[in-house]
Amino acid sequence: MSRPLARVARELGVNHETLRTWVRAADRADRAAATGGDxxxxxxxxxxxxxxxxxxxxxxxxxxxxxxxxxxxx
CATH class of the missing domain: 1.20.5 (Single alpha-helices involved in coiled-coils or other helix-helix interfaces)
Incomplete structure (x- = not known):
């Protein structure tokens, strides 16, 4: 089940933009790992x-x- 980013940020007690930045960084790291690194x-x-x-x-x-x-x- 997917939850809205803003809701998750509230539950974690962090700014939603901070969480968005973390998610994007994790996505980039996953893509880099899948392609053998940067x-x-x-x-x-x-x-x-x-x-x-x-x-x-x-x-x-x-x-x-x-x-x-x-x-x-x-």
């Missing part, structure tokens, strides 16, 4: 993925450098 969240995920890749590459290069340093000492 552009900032997508960019953050992409950047975190890239950082993980670079860390793996760095570790491989560190191990290779250590291996070749040992070979040079022989």
């Amino acid at each position: 552009a900032g969240e997508r960019e953050l995920r992409a950047l975190r993925k890239r950082v993980a890749e670079l860390e793996k590459e760095k570790e491989i290069l560190r191990k290779a450098a250590a291996y070749f340093a040992q070979e040079m000492d022989r």
Whole structure:
């Protein structure tokens, strides 16, 4: 059962415009979650993925450098 926003606001003891703002913000958040997040969240995920890749590459290069340093000492 759906109740009018003004009635719910009265029952909660808040201004109806405040409640309307909260409802709209919740709707936007739901839509963003359904589409995989907003552009900032997508960019953050992409950047975190890239950082993980670079860390793996760095570790491989560190191990290779250590291996070749040992070979040079022989």
